[in-house]
Structures are given as structure tokens and as C-alpha cells.
Amino acid sequence: xxxxxxxxxxxxxxxxxxxxxxxxxxxxxxxxxxxxxxxxxxxxxxxxxxxxxxxxxxxxxxxxxxxxxxxxxxxxxxxxxxxxxxxxxxxxxxxxxxxxxxxxxxxxxxxxxxxxxxxxxxxxxxxxxxxxxxxxxxxxxxxxxxxxxxxxxxxxxxxxxxxxxxxxxxxxxxxxxxxxxxxxxxxxxxxxxxxxxxxxxxxxxxxxxxxxxxxxxxxxxxxxxxxxxxxxxxxxxxxxxxxxxxxxxxxxxxxxxxxxxxxxxxx
Amino acid sequence: xxxxxxxxxxxxxxxxxxxxxxxxxxxxxxxxxxxxxxxxxxxxxxxxxxxxxxxxxxxxxxxxxxxxxxxxxxxxxxxxxxxxxxxxxxxxxxxxxxxxxxxxxxxxxxxxxxxxxxxxxxxxxxxxxxxxxxxxxxxxxxxxxxxxxxxxxxxxxxxxxxxxxxxxxxxxxxxxxxxxxxxxxxxxxxxxxxxxxxxxxxxxxxxxxxxxxxxxxxxxxxxxxxxxxxxxxxxxxxxxxxxxxxxxxxxxxxxxxxxxxxxxxxxxxxxxxxxxxxxxxxxxxxxxxxxxxxxxxxxxxxxxxxxxxxxxxxxxxxxxxxxxxxxxxxxxxxxxxxxxxxxxxxxxxxxxxxxxxxxxxxx
Amino acid sequence: xxxxxxxxxxxxxxxxxxxxxxxxxxxxxxxxxxxxxxxxxxxxxxxxxxxxxxxxxxxxxxxxxxxxxxxxxxxxxxxxxxxxxxxxxxxxxxxxxxxxxxxxxxxxxxxxxxxxxxxxxxxxxxxxxxxxxxxxxxxxxxxxxxxxxxxxxxxxxxxxxxxxxxxxxxxxxxxxxxxxxxxxxxxxxxxxxxxxxxxxxxxxxxxxxxxxxxxxxxxxxxxxxxxxxxxxxxxxxxxxxxxxxxxxxxxxxxxxxxxxxxxxxxxxxxxxxxxxxxxxxxxxxxxxxxxxxxxxxxxxxxx
Numbered sequence: 057x058x059x060x061x062x063x064x065x066x067x068x069x070x071x072x073x074x075x076x077x078x079x080x081x082x083x084x085x086x087x088x089x090x091x092x093x094x095x096x097x098x099x100x101x102x103x104x105x106x107x108x109x110x111x112x113x114x115x116x117x118x119x120x121x122x123x124x125x126x127x128x129x130x131x132x133x134x135x136x137x138x139x140x141x142x143x144x145x146x147x148x149x150x151x152x153x154x155x156x157x158x159x160x161x162x163x164x165x166x167x168x169x170x171x172x173x174x175x176x177x178x179x180x181x182x183x184x185x186x187x188x189x190x191x192x193x194x195x196x197x198x199x200x201x202x203x204x205x206x207x208x209x210x211x212x213x214x215x216x217x218x219x220x221x222x223x224x225x226x227x228x229x230x231x232x233x234x235x236x237x238x239x240x241x242x243x244x245x246x247x248x249x250x251x252x253x254x255x256x257x258x259x260x261x262x263x264x265x266x267x268x269x270x271x272x273x274x275x276x277x278x279x280x281x282x283x284x285x286x287x288x289x290x291x292x293x294x295x296x297x298x299x300x301x302x303x304x305x306x307x308x309x310x311x312x313x314x315x316x317x318x319x320x321x322x323x
Numbered sequence: 324x325x326x327x328x329x330x331x332x333x334x335x336x337x338x339x340x341x342x343x344x345x346x347x348x349x350x351x352x353x354x355x356x357x358x359x360x361x362x363x364x365x366x367x368x369x370x371x372x373x374x375x376x377x378x379x380x381x382x383x384x385x386x387x388x389x390x391x392x393x394x395x396x397x398x399x400x401x402x403x404x405x406x407x408x409x410x411x412x413x414x415x416x417x418x419x420x421x422x423x424x425x426x427x428x429x430x431x432x433x434x435x436x437x438x439x440x441x442x443x444x445x446x447x448x449x450x451x452x453x454x455x456x457x458x459x460x461x462x463x464x465x466x467x468x469x470x471x472x473x474x475x476x477x478x479x480x481x482x483x484x485x486x487x488x489x490x491x492x493x494x495x496x497x498x499x500x501x502x503x504x505x506x507x508x509x510x511x512x513x514x515x516x517x518x519x520x521x522x523x524x525x526x527x528x529x530x531x532x533x534x535x536x537x538x539x540x541x542x543x544x545x546x547x548x549x550x551x552x553x554x555x556x557x558x559x560x561x562x563x564x565x566x567x568x569x570x571x572x573x574x575x576x577x578x579x580x581x582x583x584x585x586x587x588x589x590x591x592x593x594x595x596x597x598x599x600x601x602x603x604x605x606x607x608x609x610x611x612x613x614x615x616x617x618x619x620x621x622x623x624x625x626x627x628x629x630x631x632x633x634x635x636x637x638x639x640x641x642x643x644x645x646x647x648x649x650x651x652x653x654x655x656x657x658x659x660x661x662x663x664x665x666x667x668x669x670x671x672x673x674x675x676x677x678x679x680x681x682x683x684x685x686x
Numbered sequence: 687x688x689x690x691x692x693x694x695x696x697x698x699x700x701x702x703x704x705x706x707x708x709x710x711x712x713x714x715x716x717x718x719x720x721x722x723x724x725x726x727x728x729x730x731x732x733x734x735x736x737x738x739x740x741x742x743x744x745x746x747x748x749x750x751x752x753x754x755x756x757x758x759x760x761x762x763x764x765x766x767x768x769x770x771x772x773x774x775x776x777x778x779x780x781x782x783x784x785x786x787x788x789x790x791x792x793x794x795x796x797x798x799x800x801x802x803x804x805x806x807x808x809x810x811x812x813x814x815x816x817x818x819x820x821x822x823x824x825x826x827x828x829x830x831x832x833x834x835x836x837x838x839x840x841x842x843x844x845x846x847x848x849x850x851x852x853x854x855x856x857x858x859x860x861x862x863x864x865x866x867x868x869x870x871x872x873x874x875x876x877x878x879x880x881x882x883x884x885x886x887x888x889x890x891x892x893x894x895x896x897x898x899x900x901x902x903x904x905x906x907x908x909x910x911x912x913x914x915x916x917x918x919x920x921x922x923x924x925x926x927x928x929x930x931x932x933x934x935x936x937x938x939x940x941x942x943x944x945x946x947x948x949x950x951x952x953x954x955x956x957x958x959x960x961x962x963x964x965x966x967x968x969x970x971x972x973x974x975x976x977x978x979x980x981x982x983x984x985x986x987x988x989x
Contacts, residue, residue: 061392062409064887065798067791067901074795077788078807081814081868084825087835091828100838140709147705154699160706166718169974171926173943174963177950178720181727181960184737204716207709265818268928268943272950282820289824289933301821308816316809390888410891423889427907436903437893488893 089305092298109299116296118284126281129195130263133202134210138256140203141210142248149218167205175205176272183273193275201273202263209262210255213319217251250318257315261308336363336399337524338387338492343396345382356382358548359396364492364526365541366401369518371527373535374545375571380528383545384494387526388417401491411440416485417494420501422477424469430480431456431465437488455483458517475506482517492524499534511538532572536560544568561611566684569609576615576652577684582606587681590648595624597681607684612641614680615654617666618673625673628652630666642666644674721967728960736954746957750965767945773856774941777931778924781863785871785920786913788864793875793912797882808876815869823933826862827853830934854936862934863924870923871916878912911981918977922970942966 092110096103113119141164148160167175183197225247229239267282274283281304285297345357357379364370372380385391387398389410397406405413416437424433434455438448456462459479464472469480478498485493495514499507515538518525529535535542536556544551544559544567552564563569566577580587582604587597597608618625628644631651635658644652652674656666666672728746730738748754751768752761796807814822829835830852837849852858886908890900906913928943935941940948942962949959 062389062407064390064891065884067794067897067905070791070794073788073791077792077868078810081811081865084829084865085814085817085822088821088825088828098833098838100833100835136712140712144706144709147702151698151702152695154695154702157702160702160710163710163713163718164706166713169922169970170717170721171922171943171966171970173926173928173946174721174724174967175717177946177959177963178724179716180950181723181956182720200712200716204712207713211709261816265816265820267820282818285820285824286929289820289827294824294828297824301818301824304818304821308818309813312809312813312816316805320805388888388892390891410888411894411896415892417889417892419885419889421883421885423883423885425886425889425904425908427910436890436895440890440894440896440899484893 085305088298089302092302094298097295109295110303113296113299118279119296119300122279122281122284125195125278126264129198129202129280130260132199133206133263134256134260136199136203137206137259138210138214138252141207141255141259142214142252144207145211145214145218146244149215150221150223164211165208168208172205172268176269179269180272187275195278197273197275198270198278198280201269202266205266205269206259206262210259213254213258214248214251217248217254221247254315254318257311257318261311264304335365337366337401338362338364338526339399340383340387341397341399343383343386343393343398345379345386345391346394355548357386357393360545360548360550361396362543362550362553364524366524367522368540369515369525369527369538371529371535371539371542372545373529373532373542373571374551375530377547378545379548380530380545381496382548384417384496384526384528387492388415388494389413414488414491415494416488416490416492417496418478418481418485418498420496420498422481422498424477424480424484426468426470429466429468430461430472433469433480434484434487436484441488451487455487458486459483474501475510478502478510482514486517486521486523490523492526493518495525495527497528497530499529500531507534514538536572544571546571562682563609563684566607566609569682569684574612574653574655576610576612578608578610578646578650578652580606580608582683589626589646590650591627591646593624593626595676595681599683609682609684610676610680612653612655614677615652615656616675616677617642617654617656618675620671620673622673622675625675628672628674630668630670630672632668633666640666644672646674724960724963728957728964730957730960732955732957734954736950736956738956743957746955746961749955749958750961770940770942770945773939774925777856777860777863777941778921778927780860781867781924782871782917782921784860784864785868786917789868789871789875789916790913792868793872793879796872796876797879811869811872811876815873819866819929820933822866823862823930826858826865827933830858830861853934854939856935856939858934859931859939859941862930863927866930867920867924870919874915874919875909875912878909878915882909914977914980918973921973925970926966 091098091100091102093105093107094102095106095108144160144164148157148164162169179197179201183201186197187193221244226239226243229243234242265282266280267286270280271283271286274280279287281300285300288294288297340360340362343357343360344355347354347356360379360383362383372383374380382391386393389405389408389412392407397404399405400413400415425436428436431452435448435452438451443451452465453462456465459482461476461479461483464476469477472480478501481498498514499510502510511534514525514527527535527538536559539556541553541555542559543553546567552559552568554562559568560572563572563575569575569577578589580589582588582597582599582601584600584603585596585598586594587599587606587608588594616625620627626646628646631643631645633643634641639655639657642654642656644654646652654674727738729742729744731741731743731745733739745754748761749764751764753764753767754761792811796804796811799807827834831837832849832851832853834853836852837846840846841849882905886904887900890904895903926943927941928947931939931941931944935944946959946962946966949955949962953959
């Protein structure tokens with residue numbers, strides 16, 4: 057008699073593959089983090105603990121400049137796209153379907169469906185022409201481009217949250233003599249806030265992360281952190297990149313923890 | 324895998340569960356779902372596991388099916404030890420409470436699934452599927468996807484699917500609980516008919532005692548992970564083994580009395596002949612409402628009681644009474660015009676018991 | 687509908703459009719609208735220093751597949767182009783397959799853990815998903831380079847004498863893309879498996895299926911929506927990938943995205959780049975349409 061527990065959900069080999077996947081997923085990133093503290097230049101030979109690359113990166117004026125620009129860009133893009141996405145979510149959710157709703161969805165999700173390189177090229181042409189025509193070469197183009205592709209990312213969590221809110225609360229408020237704007241401000245908005253915050257964070261991270269569109273839209277001297285890092289990598293000056301990557305990673309993890317807390321919070 | 328073991332338990336026990344225990348969780352959170360349960364089911368019988376939620380009946384069923392393994396004890400099928408056999412090695416099939424019909428397959432494909440897994444020939448499968456469809460009267464819906472069927476139809480497909488591979492035992496986990504009353508009653512007779520026709524051993528789980536009484540050859544009443552009583556419906560009803568069974572099945576009246584040799588003495592002094600040989604002691608006696616006999620106040624061997632209210636049921640009435648010591652009783656009486664007025668609220672009557680109707684309950 | 691119901695409905699629709707308008711305007715101006723310009727440009731002539739010259743021409747579209755011999759004007763198959771297309775499609779399909787093969791067990795593993803463990807594992811899968819694409823590709827680069835971690839380790843241990851040339855090959859790009867897009871496969875798969883009714887498994891085993899049969903005949907068909915969604919989510923970005931093939935494939939192993947960039951940069955053939963972009967878009971749209979059609983077909987059968 058074989059005493060073998062028969063587990064319904066167990067599929068042979070699956071757990072092993074899953075564990076290997078998790079390890080393989082984190083190994084490269086971990087290596088990056090560890091070797092950012094390497095006193096030597098190599099990514100393979102450990103020469104001792106050192107914070108020199110962090111110090112160097114911190115002292116590097118260019119690094120400071122691109123970081124500020126990236127964060128500023130991400131904050132603006134996240135703000136604008138979250139506002140637009142919130143309004144769009146309010147307009148498209150908890151309503152009976154209407155003609156053209158599909159078109160709105162398609163347009164809002166366009167950045168998710170169109171490969172980045174195609175959008176990047178399109179904006180290169182369009183904004184390039186505008187730059188020539190108007191002479192304006194500022195950050196406006198980048199903000200516009202980032203806002204646009206951040207909208208679907210902000211939209212998703214907001215719409216999900218809104219969908220989950222049944223409108224009996226708002227109906228009750230109306231029953232108690234609330235006017236539309238009051239109801240929105242005092243009932244809908246507070247309840248929607250976790251979704252809005254989650255959307256904001258998702259948009260922020262997406263903007264911070266972008267390489268391709270930024271590469272094609274930026275004018276001279278408008279490097280963001282990712283484009284700066286890309287240039288450094290192409291020139292094989294990668295030691296600072298490790299340090300910067302680790303910092304970015306830490307920031308992302310923190311944001312993600314926040315995101316998880318926000319989305320797990322129930323009413 | 325399975326070893327040949329001579330059955331020392333009840334003769335010809337087809338499904339033999341011996342001292343099965345099942346504990347879920349560990350340490351402080353451990354829950355004993357089954358506590359040393361032994362059950363012997365005969366071949367070809369309609370056997371029911373009956374009890375309230377949490378009594379362990381579904382756990383026991385799942386042990387027999389093989390979806391869980393017992394923490395202790397053994398399970399034998401037809402003299403073979405199947406305790407640790409995986410479900411796909413046991414010639415036992417299950418009708419699930421949620422039916423668990425495969426949504427991506429049609430009715431016919433669901434029914435043929437088990438046969439395909441058994442590796443039977445295509446022609447044989449086709450013939451069996453047709454036979455099963457006819458048996459549950461679903462021939463027209465053979466090519467329908469199961470998600471589009473009504474609850475009753477899904478139930479019949481689940482039944483056909485489980486019977487198609489000709490299992491030795493069919494397990495049914497509260498299969499009728501999702502159906503409305505009329506459909507339930509129809510399916511109850513359907514199931515009974517099928518069981519008799521096919522001769523397959525059915526083990527049926529339900530919390531509905533009326534269902535159990537009408538359909539079963541034998542019933543095992545369970546509570547808190549233990550078997551309280553096993554027997555034919557008639558025996559369970561008229562001779563409940565303990566307070567739980569008496570209370571769970573049908574309606575029951577409980578009265579406390581002092582037992583002496585040959586008689587039971589009640590709080591108001593009345594004594595009634597009662598078969599008892601033993602030391603004088605306090606006891607709890609029980610009697611079904613239909614066994615109470617109401618008469619004029621003061622008659623011999625009757626308890627003095629006052630009518631509190633009457634509930635009219637058409638064929639009979641339930642008369643609620645209160646004894647002098649405050650005990651509440653219910654009597655079921657078939658009414659006619661003459662006796663009606665004697666049971667107005669406040670009327671004083673004498674309560675007696677039909678012969679042999681008072682029972683002593685142990686706990 | 688009564689007159690007042692009609693009015694309410696009309697107001698509701700008007701409000702819907704009004705509320706959506708900021709988003710729609712931004713997206714039209716800075717995302718969707720300019721695509722039309724690309725389409726127009728694909729029918730123009732290349733300018734001498736980049737950009738375009740006005741003049742209708744189908745050269746760009748022909749140029750996708752054929753090159754014109756400048757000496758005798760005959761057309762030949764543009765082998766260089768074709769190898770790029772072939773590489774892109776090949777690598778995208780392989781990436782999708784690999785992510786599916788390792789992503790499914792991973793998603794299954796996560797879905798069958800306890801709730802606390804499940805949240806934790808989902809958190810672990812999401813971190814790489816939110817991490818900068820550049821960083822992740824760079825990390826792979828650092829491992830498989832000739833002076834990278836893997837080679838150094840193997841050399842030290844003595845398993846190899848010379849570093850294995852892994853970087854700047856199709857293989858490197860494949861590894862990179864599978865690494866980068868795996869979370870996109872796991873998440874929708876997880877969602878599908880999470881919804882999977884475990885009593886189907888019990889029913890399958892009850893009816894004598896082996897573990898393999900249960901996987902093939904029950905689990906996979908029922909989780910098909912997740913499989914399709916995950917595949918689309920991986921195939922589309924990998925087809926248009928730019929950063930990963932750039933960092934891991936070098937200048938020689940180009941995918942469509944890199945080629946398009948080249949045409950708008952040193953290659954100085956904007957119309958051809960435009961035509962390729964539109965073609966890429968067309969392929970992606972086709973894939974999406976197939977997905978939508980398939981997803982709806984599944985729904986109409988009551989899955």
C-alpha cells in the first residue's frame with residue numbers, strides 16, 4: 057500500500073518550473089543591484105564593497121538634470137492623464153451602452169494596441185513639423201506625448217474601481233437633496249480616490265519608464281533618465297548605470313507596495 | 324496498490340469504512356471533520372448520509388471518492404483496500420453539488436468523457452452515450468453546450484455522465500439542493516427509479532430529512548463528525564437512538580420523568596406504565612406528536628395540560644399544549660367537527676400516550 | 687421608451703462624450719491623429735537629407751519587399767529586408783511560445799497557493815513588470831556579455847576555455863524578450879486560472895482521467911481566454927520591440943523596430959520607414975481582430 061497523498065491541484069513539474077522562473081526572473085536584477093556596490097568596474101568580478109558609483113552618479117550634474125527632468129515630466133504627465141482618465145472613466149462607466157462607445161474605448165486604449173515605435177515615428181513627423189512651423193522647441197511636446205500614452209494606464213484602475221461601485225450611494229445622496237456636483241465631490245470622488253491614486257501611480261511609472269517615444273520626440277538637451285542611460289550603455293560607460301538602476305528599482309518597489317496597499321483596501 | 328483483505332466487518336459489506344478520521348488544519352486551528360466513523364454499505368442499496376451542515380457527511384463522501392485521504396482509518400470497496408487510491412483508480416463516480424459539467428464540452432461530450440478516459444472503443448462509447456441520454460431523457464439536447472441548460476437539465480447530464488462508465492458505486496453530493504421544490508420532488512422519484520433499475524449502489528448526501536426518509540433503503544444520521552445512528556428509515560423515525568436523532572428527524576416531544584420499576588412518574592405525580600427495570604432515576608422521555616392521545620382532563624394515566632394554541636393543517640391540526648410544570652408539547656390530531664371545540668385556547672385536557680410510544684433516550 | 691426616458695438617455699450620452707473629450711482630444715492630437723500623417727508620408731518621396739519631398743510615389747511600398755537595382759532598374763527581392771521581417775516574426779512567435787510554456791506553470795503555481803502566498807507571489811511577478819524595460823534588458827545584457835557574469839563564471843569553473851558568444855545574436859534577443867515580456871503572459875493567465883473551478887479537476891479525476899489528460903482536455907480548453915490574452919499581450923510588443931533587440935542584438939541583428947529607426951535616422955528613407963510602420967500596425971491590428979473575434983466566438987457558446 058503506497059501512502060501517497062493525492063492532491064487535486066498538483067500538476068507534475070509545474071511547481072519546479074515556477075520556482076525556477078521566479079529565481080530566473082530576479083537573478084539578473086539582483087546581480088545588477090549587487091554589482092552596483094562593486095568597487096571594481098566589472099559586472100562579473102567582485103572586487104569589494106564600494107559606494108563609489110553612487111557617489112559618482114550623485115555628483116554627476118547631468119544625472120541630476122535628467123533625473124529632475126524625468127520626474128518632472130512623469131509628474132506632469134501623470135497629473136494630466138489621471139485627470140483626463142478620471143473624466144473619461146466617469147463618462148464611460150455605469151451607463152447604458154451607446155453608439156460610439158466602442159470607438160471611445162478604442163481611442164483611449166490606442167497606446168496599448170499600437171506598437172510604440174509606430175507612435176514614436178508618427179510624433180517625430182508631426183511634432184517635427186510643428187517645431188519647424190512654430191519655432192517652439194520646449195518640453196510641451198514631451199508632456200503631450202507622455203500624457204497621451206499614460207491615459208490608458210491611468211484609466212484601467214479608475215474604471216475598474218468605478219465599475220465596482222454600485223450607484224445606490226449616489227442615489228441615496230440625491231434622495232437627501234444633494235446636487236450633482238456636491239454628490240460627486242462628497243460621495244463619488246472620495247470613494248473613487250484609491251482607484252485614482254492607483255491610476256496616478258501607474259501613469260507615473262509608465263512615463264518614467266518610457267524610452268522609445270521619448271527618444272523620437274525629444275529635442276536636443278531634453279534627455280530623460282532612460283534616454284541618458286541608453287546613451288551611456290551604447291558608449292559602454294555602464295558603471296553609473298548600475299547604481300542609477302538600483303535606485304530606480306528601489307523607488308519602483310516602494311511605489312508598488314503603495315499600489316498594492318491602495319488596491320487591496322476595500323470599502 | 325490495493326491488497327486483498329478478508330472482510331472482518333459486517334458480512335458482504337460492499338463499501339466498508341473502518342474507523343475513518345479526518346482532521347483539517349494543524350495545531351490550534353485543527354478541525355476534526357470526521358471522528359472514528361465506521362459505516363458498512365451493502366451492494367445495491369440506496370444509502371443516505373444525513374445530517375446538518377458541518378456534520379462531516381460531505382467529508383466522508385469525499386474520502387470514499389478519493390478527493391481526500393483519511394487521517395486515520397481505512398476504506399474498502401468490494402473487499403479491496405482503496406484508502407489511498409487516487410480517484411481515477413476507483414470504480415466510483417460522483418455527482419457534484421455544483422454539477423461541475425465541463426463548460427467547453429457538449430452534453431454528449433460530457434457524458435462520453437469518462438468512457439474516453441477509460442479507453443473504450445468509439446462504437447461502444449457512442450452506444451453507451453445514446454443509452455444514457457435516453458435514460459435521463461436528454462436526447463434532443465445532446466449537442467448543446469452545458470452552460471445553456473437549466474438547473475434540472477444540468478443535473479440530469481451530471482447523473483448520466485457519472486453513470487455512463489458503469490461504476491460500482493455512485494456518490495451524490497446534495498445533488499437536488501439547487502432545484503426548486505417541484506423539480507426536487509420529481510428528481511427524487513427519478514433518482515430512486517434509476518437506482519432500482521440500474522442496481523448501482525448509491526451513496527446519497529443530504530441535509531433534508533424528508534428526502535432521506537422517502538428515498539433511502541438505509542440512513543446514517545451524522546452530527547459533529549460522528550455517526551449517531553444507522554438504520555432503515557422506519558427504524559430511525561420510530562426508534563431514534565439518542566436525543567439528536569430524535570430531534571433531527573421529524574418533530575418530537577421531550578418530557579422529563581422519574582423512572583421506577585415498571586413505571587414513569589411525571590412532575591405532577593401522574594404515573595404511566597413504562598417498561599423499565601433498573602434503579603430509580605431521572606430520565607428524558609420522547610414521543611412523536613402523532614402518538615399523543617388527548618382526552619378529557621383527569622382520565623387515568625394522563626398528564627394535565629392546557630391548550631396554548633392550535634395550528635390548522637387541513638388534514639390534521641397541531642395542538643400546542645403546556646404541562647403544569649411548564650413543558651411544551653405538540654400533538655398531531657386528525658380533526659373532525661365534533662372534536663374541534665374541545666381544543667380551544669385555554670381548554671384543559673389530559674395527555675396520554677399510545678402504546679409503546681414513549682421512548683427513553685440516552686443523551 | 688417614453689419621452690422623458692429618451693431625454694435622460696440623450697443627456698446621458700451627451701455627458702458621456704463631454705466627459706471623455708479631454709482624453710479623446712489629447713489622444714487624437716498626440717497619438718492617433720499623427721498616424722494618419724505617417725500613412726500620407728508612406729506615399730511620398732524621400733528627401734535628400736531626411737524628411738520627405740512632396741510627390742506621390744509607391745516606391746516606399748514597393749521598397750518593402752523589393753530593391754531597385756540602381757544600374758539597370760530591375761527589381762529584386764530585398765533580402766536584407768526579408769531577413770529582418772523573418773527574424774522579427776520568428777522571434778516574436780518564439781518569445782510568445784516560450785513565455786506560454788514557462789508562464790502557464792508559473793501562473794498555475796501562483797493560483798494554487800494559499801491567499802497570502804498568492805498575493806506575495808503576484809507582488810513578486812509585478813515588480814519586474816513595473817521595472818524599467820531598459821534596466822531589465824540591461825541586466826540580461828550584463829549577464830550574457832562576453833565579459834558578463836555567465837561567461838566569467840563558466841571560465842572560472844573551467845567548463846569553457848573561451849567566452850561563449852551569446853550577445854548580439856538572435857538567441858540573446860530571444861532570451862531578453864522572453865525575460866522582459868513574461869509577466870505580461872503570467873498575469874492574464876493567472877486571472878483565467880484563478881476563475882477556474884477546481885471541481886472540474888475533481889470531476890475529471892473522478893471520471894478516470896490521468897493528470898496529463900486533465901491538463902490537456904479540461905484545464906487548457908477552459909483557460910483558453912487567458913492563454914489567448916497573454917499570447918496577444920506578448921506577441922504585439924515583441925513584434926514591435928526596439929530597446930531589447932537594440933541592446934542585445936547590436937546593429938546587425940535588427941528587428942522591424944530597429945529598422946524603422948534606422949530609416950528615420952541614418953538610412954534617410956522616411957517614406958519607407960512610414961510604409962513599414964503602417965505595415966507593422968496592420969499586422970498588429972489583424973492579430974487583435976483575430977483575438978477579438980475568437981474571444982467573442984467563445985462567449986457566444988456560453989463559456
